[in-house]
Amino acid sequence: MSQAEEKTALRQSMAWLHTWGGLWACWVLFVVFLTGTFGVFDDAITRWMKPQLPQASETRGMDDGVDRPQAVRLGQAYLSEHVPRSHFWGIGLPNDNDAAVRLFWEDQNEQFHNIRIDATSGEPIKATDERESEGGHHFVHMHFEFHAGTAGIWFVGFFTMAMLVGLVSGVITHKRIFKDFFTFRPGKAQRSWLDAHNAVSVLSLPFQLMIAYTGLATFYMLYMPAGIAVHYPSDDAYFANLLTQPEPREETGIDAPVTALDALLLSSEQQLQRPVSFVSVEHPGDSSASVVTFGRFIEKTGEYRLLGDGAGQVFFDGVSGAQLDLQAPGELRGGAAQDVQSVMRNLHFAAFGGHAARWLYFICGLAGAAMMATGAILFMVKRRQRALNEFGARTPQVYRVIEVLNIASISGLSLACIAFFWGNRLIPLGIADRPEWEVAAFFVVWLLTFVHAAWRPATRAWVEQLLATALLCLTLPLLNWLVVGDQFIRYLQRGDGERAGVELVAIALGLLCLWTARRVWQKSQQPATAKARRNSPRTASVEVAS
Template sequence: MSVPVEKQGLRQSMAWLHTWGGLWACWVLFVVFLTGSLGVFDEPITRWMKPQLPPAGAARDADDRAARAQAVRVAQAYLSQQVPRSHFWGIALPSDADQAVRLFWEDAQEQFHTIRLDAASGEPLQATDERESEGGHHFVHMHFEFHGGTAGIWLVGFFTLAMLVGLVSGVITHKRIFKDFFTFRPGKGQRSWLDAHNAVSVLSLPFQLMIAYTGLATFYALYMPVGIAVHYPSEDAYFAELLTQPEPREETGVDAAVTALDALLLGSERQLKRPVGFVRVEHPGDSSAAVVTFGRSIEKSGEYRLLGEGGGQVFFDGVSGEQRDLQAPGELRGGVAQDVQSVMRNLHFAAFGGYAARWLYFICGLAGAAMMATGAILFMVKRRQRSLHEFGARTPQVYRIIEVLNIGSISGLGLACIAFFWGNRLIPLGVDGRAEWEILAFFVVWLLTFVHAARRPVVAAWVEQLLATALLCLALPLLNWLVVGDQFVRYLQRGDGERAGVELMALVLGLLHLWAARRVWQRSQQAVGARPLRPGQPMPAEGL
């Protein structure tokens, strides 16, 4: 008999909150953690998905300032001709990750546009020229906004807050949490899932608390906009004052050409004593409001400190070319509060520590995903053994919906992720919007896994999706060899460790999924042997 709510103590109340709050949040949070773990290695994934790029660390000209200046010239010529007046221009200069010039702009209707140009000629690159792909950035966008823009960021923020509640309530509920960490009883059904859930939870608890809190702090201006809206005319004005940068000026509506950016680029690099990676022009074409900013793109190279971005920025008047401000590399602005927020942001994005930090985040992120998965499965394992009839006559239907959501969210997401890699190799190069087709393939496969889970018995759905994921993972190097003509051994011979690492990890994950499918099948067969089935009775789900 359940304890009446008014007579429940703190632990019982926290147990209810942890169980039901965690259940409805775990599916979204599993997606956040798994895609975030993959997103830690977004650059190697992008490099594998774009075979035209050179290996990481490939030798480049000792002084390619002239090439960067030429890239800025062709970018400015294209933008001046196509969108002379815009909310902003963005120019990403060629790098190891992309040899093209990438242009970004917002038109008069604030619609976002992007295009890639040949860095030497300025000609737009067509889809047939290179393997267009979102690459590993797809997983980054899934991690923090589900490709949903601002609405997606709010969605992830809500469930991140729910995660903090779940972590605290979980610590209160499990009074023997550290003792349980050293307890594992394999092959015991519900007890095994509980032990696994406790183990991965305690192991990664500090990381989970840190990653959830810093994720919320990263978007503080979006989640708590009222203070900024009351005291400042715009968010740009707030950050300009906070970071003591040139305050934005009102637009006059009077046309004026943007100053030559190539000369400003070379001057900025001399002051920053490092190459510039990104150019931003605010309100190009306006005689007063146009501002040009030169800076360096954020990289996970280990060069950046935990406190401070390290890259530096130079600000110029967009019409006269007069320098308005210089933020030297490593210079901190905004006071103590902004310094703390900078530390939180860099902690969340692993913008320090090089590969050691990235592998640590990857492992801890997978542990967080395992925590969500084991919690969701544990909920159903307990209720298969003894239903609590929480929803009255509709309880079996609700339990079935939860089973489907578990399968589609956990095994289905893994299948969709590896399908994204297969889409990169199978979608023809000449398709318009090819990168969007890859992302569409990801979502279509993911949706189909929910349909499959709804149509199949529980154990059969788990086993079939795990086997499908294993097959696609193990066959990925073969697919790459057939389509691109490259493979794991050649990557190692060329010293291309990033691409080789992607294929090696695909093989490891394929073997893990194969083992998981085998374990689920064996457990189901043991359950069948222990309890004979009636003719036509579906396979029991106790194997989980």
């Protein structure tokens, strides 16, 4: 076999791998990319979904108007009264996103609990008083674990590896990929979809490679646990050794009260020179108790350090209050390998560059989602024109299943995402587990789109789901005005760019869905129009005359 024949054979094998491997992975990866794109602005979405939160403040220094010692005293008093002995306490101090004190604990049965208390009175905040919501964190959890915990992380990791394979095989398959990037032929059916797929793929190829690889590197400990399990008794022990931090302590069973946390907070802030955002207590009520105070991350305008500023943390003995260790802001521990992992983590989470970097990630994320969508649609366009009978007599049924999955995974997911926002405004206040009801509404709507796609003809399913998505997006400000009394114009007048941005992006995506639905419908009518012209009396007479 000649060298040219070998190259052709390699390209053909890569084309098969890219086509079929990409098809089975693209549905999951579309979900990962679209929800991850929205998750870039999870704080802004959370602020929109919780109208009770204050407008984002530019105050970043020590004097931010929060009485943190009082807040941590109230948090410790509540936890000491209700759960004096537990595996873990956590006290989240008031910040721009939440004016309340957030309390977390893990009881003796290893059940996790949380509550919010007023930062002034220490009284629990009733669910009827505020709009509880998962907020933008829902999209973050969908992005990396589909709300399925460790199993979900493994699931997403598998398809992320498939994505890397798809990217490499795609580059090998398209030998003229960069030339094709500058070529777009509209109205050419399969050719147009291929041009669109090539364009968005090449445009965002560096971003796709970076985001996939760094996503895997972020969870290296979970994906490659064998080395850690062999050499360390626990993950905490591994990180303590790697980062030269105090070793985790075993419970002794000897009762001992937790020292005053407000004094530790003041000491930490003095040394870190920044506000403390979170206080963690391991084994409260036991003589082995230990305390860690975490500084607040401060994003400095004009700084774009990928290695990160690092918020800093201080370690204390939880009973005596003696300081055990100090990791100053910006101090790097763990060696070169940990530094590299830190860079990759910051790259993946856009933890640098401020709003400019986040908008860049948002645009590239949408391009990545478009790459998945156009690839899935291209497969069906090609098979509709030239079926290969890969599955014998069952090939039409398999193609139908693929088309249903295309519709529900692309337009159906988009509809479920905007339905999540509507659920936030329509689900009554004060019901138990309200954030879980919002997430449930998202999954119910998404499941119904699969049923709808299977029930309706393909073109009508596409158009109807896109129109429903456009309707919900375009009327979201109206819903917000009717329920809360606010909308993007009033947000802009108050200078609340985050909440206004959520509604303006929803309107833009609604217009995009409306335009897409119109194009799909027009395209579906072209064959019928051409057939009608061929069968018209005038055309027939011309053909006879000729």
